[in-house]
Amino acid sequence: MALVTKSIKGTQDTLPSESYKIQFVEQTVLETAKNYGYKEIRVPVFEHTELFQRGVGDTTDVVQKEMYTFEDKGGRSITLRPEGTAGVVRSYLEHGLFNEPQPMKMCYLISCYRYEKPQAGRLREFHQFGCECLGTASPAADAEVISLVNDIFLFLGVKDIELQINSIGCPECRKNYHKALHEYFESKKADLCGTCLDRLERNPMRILDCKSPVCSAIAAEAPKVTDYLCDECAEHFGKVQEYLKAMEIPFTVNPSIVRGLDYYTKTVFEFVSTQIGAQGTVCGGGRYDGLVEEVGGPKTPALGFAMGMERLLLLMEAQNLPFPEEAKCDLYIASMGEKATLRAARIATDLRGEGLHAQFDVVGRSVKAQMKFANKLGAAFTMVLGDSELENGKAKLKNMATGEEREIQLDSFADDFMRISINESLKGLEDLGYESNIDIDSIMSGNLF
Numbered sequence: 001m002a003l004v005t006k007s008i009k010g011t012q013d014t015l016p017s018e019s020y021k022i023q024f025v026e027q028t029v030l031e032t033a034k035n036y037g038y039k040e041i042r043v044p045v046f047e048h049t050e051l052f053q054r055g056v057g058d059t060t061d062v063v064q065k066e067m068y069t070f071e072d073k074g075g076r077s078i079t080l081r082p083e084g085t086a087g088v089v090r091s092y093l094e095h096g097l098f099n100e101p102q103p104m105k106m107c108y109l110i111s112c113y114r115y116e117k118p119q120a121g122r123l124r125e126f127h128q129f130g131c132e133c134l135g136t137a138s139p140a141a142d143a144e145v146i147s148l149v150n151d152i153f154l155f156l157g158v159k160d161i162e163l164q165i166n167s168i169g170c171p172e173c174r175k176n177y178h179k180a181l182h183e184y185f186e187s188k189k190a191d192l193c194g195t196c197l198d199r200l201e202r203n204p205m206r207i208l209d210c211k212s213p214v215c216s217a218i219a220a221e222a223p224k225v226t227d228y229l230c231d232e233c234a235e236h237f238g239k240v241q242e243y244l245k246a247m248e249i250p251f252t253v254n255p256s257i258v259r260g261l262d263y264y265t266k267t268v269f270e271f272v273s274t275q276i277g278a279q280g281t282v283c284g285g286g287r288y289d290g291l292v293e294e295v296g297g298p299k300t301p302a303l304g305f306a307m308g309m310e311r312l313l314l315l316m317e318a319q320n321l322p323f324p325e326e327a328k329c330d331l332y333i334a335s336m337g338e339k340a341t342l343r344a345a346r347i348a349t350d351l352r353g354e355g356l357h358a359q360f361d362v363v364g365r366s367v368k369a370q371m372k373f374a375n376k377l378g379a380a381f382t383m384v385l386g387d388s389e390l391e392n393g394k395a396k397l398k399n400m401a402t403g404e405e406r407e408i409q410l411d412s413f414a415d416d417f418m419r420i421s422i423n424e425s426l427k428g429l430e431d432l433g434y435e436s437n438i439d440i441d442s443i444m445s446g447n448l449f
């Protein structure tokens with residue numbers, strides 16, 4: 001296949017026949033976030049490279065190995081966002097959002113870019129849903145953010161997902177912890193991998209993240225951060241757990257969750273599933289009380305999370321969860337001849353104005369071919385218009401599910417069809433066991449509620 005008709009490694013198309021799934025997930029996450037007072041923020045795909053160097057952290061793999069960085073034609077160093085938080089914090093500072101009532105609750109659905117080895121659910125262009133809550137230090141906020149993620153999984157019907165939490169303390173208590181870690185790893189220096197030797201001097205906590213089996217075995221015996229928390233951090237972590245219990249959200253404390261990103265403080269959490277391979281984290285988040293200052297703003301406690309949309313979809317598919325089918329075509333109008341097609345266009349326009357999904361022939365096919373197409377669309381009703389129908393002012397409307405036909409006047413078509421269509425929907429509801437005493441006239445006149 002020619003190069004231009006092949007997508008770039010690590011990228012993926014969402015085809016029209018599949019997009020209803022991601023649309024359903026996107027709608028669900030946005031609506032859940034809305035219940036918690038989050039409003040959407042949209043930020044650019046690229047930012048100054050320095051923002052990510054400072055905001056994500058120079059020592060991280062993301063910044064060192066994975067960013068798409070290039071010089072633009074004006075000689076600026078530009079980077080495609082590898083994650084969402086840095087850009088949102090930049091925007092918060094640039095537009096003085098700290099002057100508005102706090103906390104500032106912002107959510108986003110974005111594409112991100114990392115030059116990684118592509119694997120299932122891990123692409124070079126991937127998509128994230130994220131929430132950031134800026135301007136609160138309270139442990140109640142930590143629990144609320146976790147509750148939001150928990151609700152998303154509940155609403156989507158995702159099962160067997162475990163919430164794991166930990167506290168990685170503040171710079172104050174981490175000083176002691178780093179010292180203890182350094183001492184411990186120093187004594188195992190001979191066995192550590194090259195990368196970890198470098199980490200030992202720069203940021204020993206990152207050794208806990210190493211995927212090499214030898215390093216992970218050493219890390220498993222390392223001192224636990226929760227044993228080094230200062231009074232304030234220990235109290236904060238205790239309160240977060242108290243709130244989670246009050247909200248009836250089950251969790252386990254996992255002292256080995258740390259963060260590759262430098263700006264995280266106190267609470268970290270992950271929602272983990274065993275059903276999408278070894279690295280089953282579908283959502284990760286936590287506090288980043290140091291980030292806003294790091295990027296050049298006033299000291300601002302903050303927290304948030306991000307979830308990978310591709311992984312979430314993989315998980316939902318692995319669990320065979322239902323995605324509501326997109327609405328089928330309500331009416332397909334087949335037509336013979338130009339005059340009839342003009343009338344069909346007019347009727348379709350009227351129905352769309354009423355919020356219905358209507359289609360007519362825009363290809364110029366034979367009636368037989370049009371009906372075949374209507375079948376593929378899964379049209380609920382069809383109608384054929386030709387010269388005699390135009391002359392008589394009426395046509396036959398066919399219910400494709402039952403085969404039942406009825407005559408319908410073309411003059412009052414939109415109104416009559418609306419009635420028939422609503423009636424079918426109500427019947428469908430009754431078949432599902434819902435009792436409906438809804439009066440069609442009140443629906444038609446918009447006076448239902």
Ligand SMILES: [Zn+2]
Nearest residue numbers: 170173230233
């Ligand atoms: Zn502390």
Ligand SMILES: [Zn+2]
Nearest residue numbers: 193196210215
């Ligand atoms: Zn290592």
